[in-house]
Structures are given as C-alpha cells and as structure tokens.
Amino acid sequence: MRKSLACFLESRDNNFNLVRFIAAFGVLLSHSYALSIGNNATEPFKQLVNMSFGHIAVDIFFISSGFLIANSLFVKKDLANFLWARFLRIYPGLFIAVIFCVFIVGAFFTSYSLIQYLTDAQTYIFLIKNTVLFFGEEASLPGVFESLPWSGVVNGSLWTLPFEVKAYCLLVFFSIAINRLLIWSNGALNERLIYLLIPLLGMLIYITNHFFTFLPISYFASEDFRLYSLFFIGTACYIFKDYLILSEQIFYPILFTLLASSINTELFFVVYNVTIFYVIFYIAYIPKGWIRGFNKYGDYSYGIYIYAWPVQQSVIAFIPGVNVLELCVYSFIGTMFISYLSWHLVEKKALKFKGKIPFNFKKS
Known part of the structure; x- marks a missing residue:
C-alpha cells in the first residue's frame, strides 16, 4: 500500500488512541523503575539505548499532537474555536487531577497536620501553577512523599504540559506570522519551506x-528545543501531508535501521530523532482490522498520564519496598480505574462543548 498521509485524514478511523494509550502506559512503566528506587538507571530501554521508554513516549505525544493540532487549526481556520477546543481537551481533566493531588493524595499523605497543610502557601502554589500551566509546573506539596525514594514530587508527569500548551500558542503565532510574511513578500516566500525549517x-x-554541549543551562534549554521541535515536526508532516507516503517499502527499512542502530547509543540517538515521526504515522494509520476496535473503548491516555505518578507514589507509600513489577501492576490497575472515570465523567463530557464557545469569549 502506497498512500500519502493526506489520504488518511479523510477519516477519523485510525490507531492514535491505541498509540497514545501505549505511550501513556510506557510512561507509567518507565516511572515504575525510577520511583521505586529513586532513579531510572535500571530501566531496560535506558540501559539498551540510553533513552528511557518514558522519554520515547513523550516524543510520541508531541509529534502526534503537532500533527493533529495543525489539522484542527488549518482545516477549521477558526482561531476562537481552536483555542476553545484545546482548552476543553487539556484543562477540565487537569483541574480535577490537580484537585485530586492536593485535597486527596496530599491531604492524606502529608506529614503536616491537616490545618498546617491547608494553610501552607505551597499547597496553593501547587494548585494554581499546575492549573494555569503558563508559569511552569510545581512538583511538591508540603510534607507529602518526602521520605520516598523519589522524594517530595507529587506529580512529576505534569512537567510536559506547560510545553504542550505553549506549543499550541507558538503554532498560532507562527501561523499568523507566516501568513503576514507571505502577504508582505507577495508570494516570494515558500510557506511549506518555512514550516519545515522551524x-x-x-x-x-x-x-x-547532545554531542557538543553549548546551550546555557543546557539540560533545560535542550528540552525546550527537543519538545518544540518534535511538535513542529508533527506540524510539518501535516503541511507536507500530500507528499509524505506511508508504505511498508519505506517503513520496514526505517524500522530495521532504527533497531540496528541500537548497537551504539549515539548512533541510535541520531537515527531515532530523524525517523521516529515516520514510525508513528505508519503505525497510527496503516494497521487495520481488529486493532481498530480499541477506539470504541474511549481515550484514556491523558488520564493515565496525569494520574499515574501520584498513584504510583501512593502505592510506594502504602507498600514500602514494593518492587518494580508489583508497582507497575498495582499502579496500572489504580490509574486505569481513575482514568476510566476521568474520561467518562470529565473529559468526554467537556468535549461535548466543542463549537459552543461561551458568548463573552466569542465576542471578545
């Protein structure tokens, strides 16, 4: 089968729900190693290719998001509806998750008295920053999980969400700026080329x-370039959707090259970063049949992602010395239950308000 990516956008029948679900489980699995012993050095993927499965899962999220969000923005061409839809997908579920962390997990596990905990400014810094996201994430609540191997971090998974929200804003900014540039240049500039260069x-x-450290505060600056680049790789794939061919004659050589490159971690790093987008889109669109049945169950990936960490920390607090396998199993069961409730009671209901922008917001 040789079809362009554009051919698959005519239908919403794809494997993105399953891809994101596996990625979310991968984050939970990866964190099971890190949280149980305080570091992720023993994780198999980390030992094999010097890259945790959680790292790979986040890359999957950002590339997929850049593609799907670009489709939403450029097809509808309605900025107000676009922003409203993004708000509905991120914030209602997140707000309940943050409330869960503060007033259930935090209040139960804090070493402070309940009065001290509820009157401590840090409690509300955590609540506000993790609800707003634009000022980054806040990891700790007063007196919570301070004696665990990965001490003091209540929900470490939230660190990527400010990047995600800011990526949406950057996409809007670039789309407006590029449109203005095209008008100013009288068509002399190539729109596709600009979206590719980003x-x-x-x-x-x-x-x-990665090879020649030169960025200031290198780790954090590197994460900026990594996540935003991955998001805009997804966007570029949308822009070039008519030219990006999904074919097993391309997929299997890429997959073989990727697997073969794992013999050297530095080689794998380069090959992975220039090929992972193709692997994602091939798996998201080509396999059909029974695998598509997963879509009827709902989209639990977001719930798994935002609830897994506090559930895992809670399991460790309840069962000191719990091993990686036990932690993974117990926390997956608990997280899956909460994610099921989050999807059906919060996220899915919120998404019904897409296209129904509050009057004042639309007017503004």
Missing part, C-alpha cells in the same frame, strides 16, 4: 547540543 533548525540545535 523543526529542522530546532532539531539541529538539539542534536548538536
């Missing part, structure tokens, strides 16, 4: 910094 430049800086 992630190429970002990824070049990220890969170069």
